[in-house]
Structures are given as C-alpha cells and as structure tokens.
Ligand code: SF4
C-alpha cells in the first residue's frame with residue numbers, strides 16, 4: 041500500500057539538510073501499559089509496531105538519546121528542549137529507572153540548553169516514592185482522566201475490565217499534596233460524546249489541575265469520527281458547552297485547546313499541534329531507540345509513524361529532515377489545497393496531522409473533524425481585530441443577493457445586526473485579559489460574565505449599543521485608561537436585568553455614564569464612585585444621604601439624565617445626547633438637549649420612521665433593525681442638513697437639525713445604507729483591499745477609493761428609490777439625479793477589475809435593480 045504523504049525515508053540515500061530544528065522529544069520509556077483502554081491509539085489502532093518493542097527503554101538507549109538531543113540543541117543553539125517521558129505507561133519503569141533517566145537527560149542536555157522535563161501518565165502506579173523522584177528531578181506530570189467515574193470507566197479500564205478511577209484519583213490527591221504540587225502539570229481528557237460535558241468539566245475541575253487539555257478521539261477519513269444521530273458538529277457542540285461554562289466561571293483554569301483557539305485568533309501560536317499553523321517540531325524516540333513521527337499517526341495505518349532512523353546511527357538532524365516530520369514543520373505549505381484556500385486556515389491549521397489520513401491520498405486532506413473545527417473556531421473567535429477578521433462565508437449568497445438589491449428583508453438585515461453584535465461582543469471579550477489587571481474593570485467583567493448567563497438579553501442590549509463598540513475599539517487601539525468603563529457597561533446590563541450588584545463606577549465630567557440608559561450626576565472630584573445596584577436603580581452616596589436614581593427610581597432631574605427614546609411600533613431608537621463616546625463623527629455633536637428640544641427630536645424621528653413604512657417599505661426593515669441611536673449634531677454653519685455614520689459606532693446615525701420629517705426619512709435611509717454596507721464588509725470581502733486606485737464619481741469633486749465609490753452607489757441607489765416613490769416634479773428631478781449618479785458609478789466599478797467574486801455578484805444586483813426601474 042502506498043501512503044504518499046507519510047513517505048518513509050531511505051536511510052541509504054544519505055543525510056538530508058535539516059528542515060528546521062526539533063525542540064520536543066517524546067521518549068517511550070515503556071512500550072507496555074498496565075491499563076487496556078479501548079480508545080488507546082498505541083494498542084487498539086492499526087499500527088501494532090509496539091509488539092516488537094522491548095518492554096522498557098534500556099539505560100544505553102536513554103544515554104544515546106540524551107547525547108543526540110544535546111548534540112542537536114548545541115548545533116542549533118536551542119534555548120530550551122522539552123522531553124516528555126511517555127509510553128505505554130512510563131511509571132512501569134519504576135522509581136529508580138525514572139530517576140536514572142532524568143539524571144542522564146539533565147547531565148547531557150543542561151550544559152547546552154534548558155531541559156523542560158515532563159511525563160504523561162495514567163497515574164495508577166504513582167506512589168509517594170515516585171512522586172519524590174518527580175519533584176527531586178523537576179519532572180512535571182500530566183495525568184489522563186476522562187471525567188467522573190462513569191466517563192472514565194467508559195474506556196480507561198484494566199484488561200480484566202476493572203475500573204481505574206479510584207487509582208487515578210488517588211494519584212491526583214497525591215499530586216495536590218503541597219509536597220508534590222510542583223510536579224502536577226495537569227489533566228488530559230479524551231472527548232467522548234456519550235459523556236455529559238458539564239459533568240466531565242466539573243469532575244476535571246474538582247481535581248484542581250493547573251491545566252486541562254481535551255483531545256478529540258483519534259479518527260481519520262477511513263475511520264471517521266462517530267456522529268450520533270447525524271448531528272453535523274457534535275464534537276464542537278460538546279466542547280462549546282464546556283466553553284460557555286468555562287467563560288461563565290471566569291476561566292478558572294487554562295484549557296489548552298480553547299486557549300489555543302483564542303491564541304490563534306489573536307495571531308499567536310498555540311503550543312498544541314491540534315490547531316494552528318505553528319510548526320510541529322516534535323519527534324518520538326521509541327523504546328528501542330528508533331525515531332518515529334508523532335504517536336497519533338499510529339491511528340492511521342500500520343507503520344505510519346516509522347522513519348527508518350534511530351538514535352544510535354542517526355543524528356536528530358536526519359530525523360528533522362524526514363519528509364513526514366518536515367512536512368509538519370512547513371506551516372501552510374504542508375497543507376492540502378482545500379485547507380490552503382480555507383478562510384479559517386490560520387486558526388485551524390488543518391487540525392491534527394493524524395486526523396487528515398485517507399487511503400489513497402494519505403495526509404493530503406482536510407481534517408476528518410473539519411466541520412467541528414470550523415464550528416469551534418467560529419464560535420470561539422475573539423480576534424485581535426474582530427472588525428478586520430472577515431469570514432467570506434458568514435453571509436449566505438441569498439442574503440448577499442437580497443442586500444445587493446439595495447433593499448433587504450428583515451431576515452437579511454437581521455443577519456447584519458447579528459454580525460455587529462458578534463463583533464461588539466468579541467471586542468469586549470478580547471478586552472478581558474487587560475481588564476483583569478484593573479480592579480474597577482475586573483469587577484465589571486466578572487459581573488458581565490455572570491449576567492451573560494442569568495440575563496443574556498440585558499447584556500446583548502448593552503453590548504449592541506453603538507458607543508459600547510466605539511469604546512471597546514478605542515481600548516483595543518491602546519486607550520487602556522478607558523477600561524474602567526467596562527464596569528459601567530456591566531452596571532447598565534445589571535440595571536436592565538433588575539439584578540443586584542455592588543460596583544465601583546468611573547466618573548467622567550462629573551457624571552457616571554450608563555450606556556443605553558443615561559447618566560448620573562455625582563458630587564465628587566474622585567475618578568470613581570461606589571454604587572449599589574438593585575431593582576433597576578442605582579444607589580449612590582451623596583454626602584450622608586443615599587440617592588436612588590435610574591429608570592426604576594422615578595424622576596430625579598438634578599441627578600438623573602435619562603437617555604431619551606423615540607418609540608416605534610416594534611422597538612425604540614435612542615436620542616443619544618449624553619454618552620461620552622458619541623463624539624466619533626467627523627462633525628461636531630450637540631450637547632445635552634433641553635427637554636423641549638429633545639421632545640421635538642424624538643417626535644420627528646418617530647414620524648420619519650412611520651413615513652418610511654408608508655413610502656419606502658423596502659428600506660424600513662433595515663432602518664428599524666439597524667438604527668439604535670440618533671445623535672443630534674450641531675447645526676451646520678451653512679444651514680445645510682448634514683448626516684454621518686461611523687463604522688466603529690455601528691447603529692448610530694448623526695444628524696444636524698432637519699427641516700421636516702420627509703428630509704429626515706431620506707437622511708436615515710441614506711445613512712443606514714452605509715451601516716448595511718459596513719456590516720457586509722465586516723464579514724465579506726467585496727473588492728481587493730490592496731487596490732489603491734480611485735474613481736471619479738459624479739457626487740464629489742475628489743476621486744474616491746473603491747470602498748468610497750461602493751458606499752456612494754449603495755446609499756444613492758436607496759435615495760433614488762425613495763424619491764422614486766414620492767409624487768411631484770421635484771421628487772422626479774431628485775430621482776433622476778441620484779439614479780444617474782448611481783448608474784455611472786456602478787458601471788465604472790464593474791469595469792475596474794477590483795471586485796471579488798462576491799463583490800461582482802453584489803454590484804451586478806445593484807445594476808439589475810437600476811435596470812428594473814427602466
Ligand atoms: S493508559 Fe494510555 S497507553 Fe495505557 S492503554 Fe490507556 S491510553 Fe493506552
């Protein structure tokens with residue numbers, strides 16, 4: 041049988057140039073095990089090469105291995121080398137041989153590099169005598185545990201079927217002992233869908249591990265993962281159940297797979313070969329001294345991990361140059377064509393190498409867990425720049441077509457609102473590591489995490505506020521001094537939820553600002569003020585008095601500056617003249633309005649929205665779904681009506697005072713088109729971002745970049761469409777002007793050659809809408 045991507049090297053062909061140095065070694069100290077787990081890839085999978093291995097690694101083999109590792113580390117000037125004592129079960133070697141092995145390795149390696157010595161064990165043979173050896177030789181041990189007794193007994197049994205659960209728990213109790221705690225590296229749990237994920241999580245957490253890792257059961261395209269009941273992504277669903285609980289618990293322990301997904305989302309490397317594109321610079325040394333590729337390959341086919349090299353005759357450089365090892369160090373280039381063109385490849389990396397195997401094509405395939413990995417990555421994504429993190433398939437083609445008509449059904453614009461919410465949420469979550477270093481923000485983060493479980497609608501309402509996203513983006517851009525506002529975000533959610541909380545809130549310009557709700561005037565020169573939140577109100581101390589303010593506390597005009605609201609049939613639009621983050625447009629925002637002026641604004645917004653329902657129903661859904669706030673601007677000195685949106689304050693439209701409802705309706709449609717296109721561009725690349733060319737457009741004197749031209753035609757097409765519905769000669773003239781502007785620029789965009797496939801599809805829909813009007 042030929043296995044093209046797991047090529048076996050021919051040692052007779054002479055030495056090859058090393059591809060990249062190897063810094064991680066798995067030493068098979070024992071080739072047998074005292075357990076007989078039925079999911080074991082060493083004994084229960086196609087590769088049965090363990091049968092010809094000696095039971096234990098001899099001291100000579102350890103010596104030769106140590107010399108090779110040191111030689112390689114010196115040649116490549118490696119700072120650190122990691123060696124994992126493995127098996128079978130390495131504790132079968134016994135305390136004395138373990139101590140001798142550690143001594144040999146340290147004696148050889150430490151003169152040239154730091155030695156990070158570890159062990160992976162089932163734990164059942166761990167005794168105080170062995171634990172003493174581990175501590176004395178600074179060996180950190182990871183223990184395999186699949187969850188509670190039921191979960192662990194499902195696979196991890198002795199050959200006679202007896203449970204190993206008590207023995208493993210006894211070993212973990214030993215490792216928790218202060219004398220041995222330094223040797224406790226963590227727990228490794230193999231996922232089994234039959235186990236309840238929360239019970240597994242809780243059972244693992246109860247062992248107080250410094251770290252948890254989850255392993256997907258070994259599978260490939262020939263032996264696909266079990267998918268009970270035809271569920272498309274059951275492994276992702278299982279892990280995401282834990283992910284949600286883990287977040288809600290405030291991440292009490294690092295979970296390597298989940299943290300690796302976060303790390304790749306932030307552009308970092310993972311420390312695990314399960315996900316990401318970081319090179320897998322690892323080689324296995326079998327009990328007899330032969331070099332092998334990573335152990336999990338044994339799940340593919342007999343001999344899959346073999347290299348034909350050994351520590352006695354070959355330096356590590358030759359193992360590193362072995363094609364099967366080198367390909368796993370080559371990042372993107374080592375992946376199949378499907379993975380290379382996958383939008384998630386940077387974070388996924390094609391999954392674990394062994395999971396890609398299929399007879400005939402070898403490892404030149406996506407992972408057999410592809411669907412699960414994609415679902416996991418999307419659901420756990422907290423990108424470094426979530427706004428720039430685009431996933432081309434986040435909008436279905438039918439939605440893109442619908443929006444490309446210029447209009448957009450409630451369902452389509454609902455998807456755009458979900459895109460915005462996802463970004464705002466990801467931005468906020470991405471701040472959490474920095475927030476934990478600030479006591480005010482940290483308390484806010486803990487409250488927000490708790491409310492996300494108990495009152496998710498309240499959290500969503502606040503996180504979707506345009507100026508929460510604006511604030512989060514400022515913090516992400518480096519304004520870390522503004523992190524305490526996270527407490528105000530949490531406080532607003534708590535007030536909305538009617539929850540109880542004690543918090544310290546930041547004071548800005550003499551007020552505490554609660555996004556979506558309003559501001560509380562405070563008498564303090566301090567930067568913060570303590571508050572008690574209960575029953576939809578905020579209690580603060582004013583001298584000796586306690587003052588209760590907020591939506592449920594009744595009017596308190598000196599203290600409470602509520603957000604004004606324009607009511608619509610199915611919701612509300614805020615008149616935002618208070619939030620400190622609203623000053624993000626190119627035009628100056630108005631100060632807090634008097635009650636009479638605010639009343640005029642809210643009524644005008646309500647009438648303009650009703651007018652849209654009557655005369656431009658195709659746009660009303662977009663306006664109602666996406667418009668969260670109207671920000672009054674200062675009147676323009678020229679007397680002209682001006683309006684603006686900011687991508688970082690998605691959902692807000694800023695407007696100067698407008699003469700009548702009809703004009704406001706047109707402005708709202710115009711600006712919400714920009715919001716719609718911004719949300720499309722957040723997840724879908726419509727043009728080549730590297731194309732710096734500019735287009736002449738009829739509505740401006742200066743040539744516009746492709747994005748600017750696209751925004752222009754999308755907004756002007758909608759404005760033309762609104763004027764098209766209105767009677768009279770003046771409306772007809774407006775219609776003709778906007779249609780001509782759009783017409784010319786749509787053709788110029790189609791001719792430019794800068795549009796992506798999605799972009800061309802989108803702009804052709806605009807073209808079709810214009811043609812329909814003829
Ligand atoms: S303890 Fe590990 S090596 Fe031993 S049978 Fe179980 S999975 Fe295999």
Ligand code: SF4
Nearest residue numbers: 379382388406407410
């Ligand atoms: S999600 Fe699937 S196609 Fe994309 S990189 Fe991962 S395995 Fe490959």
